[in-house]
Amino acid sequence: MSISVADHILERLRDWGVEHVFGYPGDGINGLIAAFGTAGDRPRFVQSRHEEMSAFEAVGYAKFGGGAGVCMATSGPGAVHLLNGLYDAKLDHVPVVAIVGQVARTALGGHYQQEIDLPALFKDVAGAYVQMATVPEQFPNLIDRAMRIALAESAPTAVIVPADLQEAEYSPPAHAFKHVPSSAPGHTRPVARAPEDEVARAAEVLNAGSRTAILVGQGARGAAAEVAEVAEITGAGVAKALLGKDVLPDDLPYVTGAIGLLGSRPSYELMRDCDTLLIVGSGFPYSQFLPEYGSARGVQIDVDAKMIGMRYPTEVNLVGDAAATLRSLIPRLRRREDRSWRETVEAGVRRWWETVERQARVPADPVNPMLLFWELSSRLPDDAIVTADSGSAANWYARDLRFRGRMRGSLSGTLATMGPGVPYAIGAKFAHPSRPAIALVGDGAMQMNGLAELLTAARYRDRWSDPRLIVAVLHNNDLNQVTWELRAMGGSPKFEESQTLPDMDYAAFARSIGLEGIVVDRPEDVGPAWDRALAADRPVVLDVHCDPDIPPIPPHAEFDQIKDAAAAIMKGDPDAGGVVRKGLRTKAQELFSRS
Structure with missing residues (x-):
């Protein structure tokens, strides 16, 4: 039995394990909306009050562990409304896939109602991957690539589907010249670890210090146990960038809390007085809240090489998964027996929480x-x-x-x-x-x-x-x-x-x-x-x-x-x-x- 392109798109989303699509209807996605009806609302369509909210809901879904968030909007104004939520996903490194309608292919270029150059509109926000479909045979590859790239790069992607194409009969890519097939859905993030010689250099820096500060961001979320172990060995205090607030619990006595304009006094003092700085999975941008340049030696760990070395003049930069890289680093670290720095940090943390209560x-x-x-x-x-x-x-x-x-x-x-x-x-x-x-x-x-x-x-x-x-x-x-x-x-x-x-x-x-x-x-x-x-x-x-x-x-x-x-x-x-x-x-x- 033949199915439409829209039917196939929802089928492929189900194959990817997508359970919810956050969206708002409009005639630019009528074919997709009809497909939800014939598919028994699988995946479930969650109707927000505004397309920007659909994008934010997809971001929230992805941020809190639901997998890639998927949002959907009609052509023209609906597509425009998605942008703010998608930019939120881009800047906070969140995997979100936007599926967007477009005017019929026969109307493209004719200054038609609700016609916007959507590839150009999404070029910046979904620069990791944005494509407009023109024939059925581009599927499932477009959906698969949008999902894989969103997950691989922790970024928003977009697939644009003209209204008439949604209702066209689906035919898969052939074993033919200029057709592009696709493989089974699924994505497993590779575990990258920094080279051993660079890890050894980082250990030398950390072992040479006496007053170590650690700054963690959301990239350290899967490495909480390893961060805690490094802090215990080195006697470090740990400050948290805003997106890393939930990386380590605040009942650990050496966790100084948030850093920066929204931060705590002990985090400010930790950075002011340290002689060694380890940054793990953070792109915290306000360098004035980090140690004075030249006052501390620095090591940074980040899975994204593009984010390395631009927040503080670190001398060793380790590109790799935070947990795997820290596990490689830990055996090379020497336990700091002098705990006076740690005791100073913990005393500051105790005073701070007393202050917070009095201020409240x-x-x-x-x-x-x-x-x-x-x-x-x-x-x-x-x-x-x-x-x-x-x-x-x-x-x-x-x-x-x-x-x-x-x-x-x-x-x-x-x-x-x-x-x-x-x-x-x-x-x-x-x-x-x-x-x-x-x-x-x-x-x-x-x-x-x-x-x-x-x-x-x-x-x-x-x-x-x-x-x-x-x-x-x-x-x-x-x-x-x-x-x-x-x-x-x-x-x-x-x-x-x-x-x-x-x-x-x-x-x-x-x-x-x-x-x-x-x-x-x-x-x-x-x-x-x-x-x-x-x-x-x-x-x-x-x-x-x-x-x-x-x-x-x-x-x-x-x-x-x-x-x-x-x-x-x-x-x-x-x-x-x-x-x-x-x-x-x-x-x-x-x-x-x-x-």
Whole structure:
């Protein structure tokens, strides 16, 4: 029996083990949508509220271990809408495959409705592989290559299928000139290990130091045990780039937490005072938070040779799988018997967590946003998946949450786009329906697209064996991160026309669509609200009324930042009184801990 090209595409996705396709319909993919119907919704089509959300959900699905994420959109505007999510995948090195419609082949080049030069549009974002099909015989090769390259390069890829081709009869490639066959689906990542002589050089560098710092990123996620062993042998402290927050648990006494503007004081001190730096699987870009050039010898390990040697002047660069390369390195390392450096690091970590708690308990009007994160930290289920949005929520996610056990967490680390927090969590629930997911988002991101995507959560909650998807909204009616950036980086007071958000009742909206909605407007209610949400039998929105004047002060504020913030106050910032009073009180907790 003959089948259509669209039927074949879904069949091939099933062969690849794809269980979910995140998308939104349109006439440019009518053939594919019809094929889902005849295939009994296998793979399952997950309808978002917007194509950008489909891409974000595919990214969340892939980030949290669901395999390559697959998203789908119609031609023209649908394809354009995918771009932001696909750029998020590109910059955070996430395997996502986009299947996109196009106008009929007979209309191409005719300035037809919704005709866009899609190969050119996707050339940058899906540069690893983007192809437009023109005849049935190009399949299954196009799907197979898109999947393999996405997985091999941890990157987004795109296959463009004109509308009329989707409905054409499928015929496979022949054993003929200029036809390209394909093999059985599947991808196994090769295990590459750095050469032994280079590993030996790296060991010499690490053995020569006395104050070692390790920086891990998401590329070290499969090497947690090996990183911990190296840290134990060398007496090192371990700092974590933002995307590597879940690599090592924060209950290890030598883990200093996040690094950079969103980082911790002990991570800053670790980099300031070390004489040796080992970077594992991280492309952390802010070199000013790494050791002063020339003050520390450096070794970097990364599976991607393109990411080597461009963040710090490392003298030994090992290209290879993190776990395999560290296993080769470990027998060559000498145990450091002098543990004074480690003891200094651990003392700093203890003081830091005491500081974080005191900062979270600084009085606010009405709720200190840090308290929301601090109270969640001890309550997180060991298998929780946590997402955060860009903005001030990312600050508190990075600094205040202590991960342990099997917890996973992520956000838009490199693109730092607003809006992925809720769709990431939805994608995570499809990847792991038996695990709780928690999205921590600002009210700006919630108004941008999170509210609409609550409808998606309401629609699909019955497919999740654990129904808990909790969205905590930092409700302060302010685009808070940009407000603080205006103050600290430009010396500009808050401009209310751009920064103030319209007020709304997020909990009431949740209840109106059958979810649980909880309003929190007193500090003493924060902990009980988390308890109630974590015990709920459905998705929950926590509408937390937060104080916008609690500052996300970096652990090491530059003089220029302090000067610019002061200038903003002097110029008549509308929240000047609260900013000064609460800012000084928050920073004082850190100064007190070091006295």
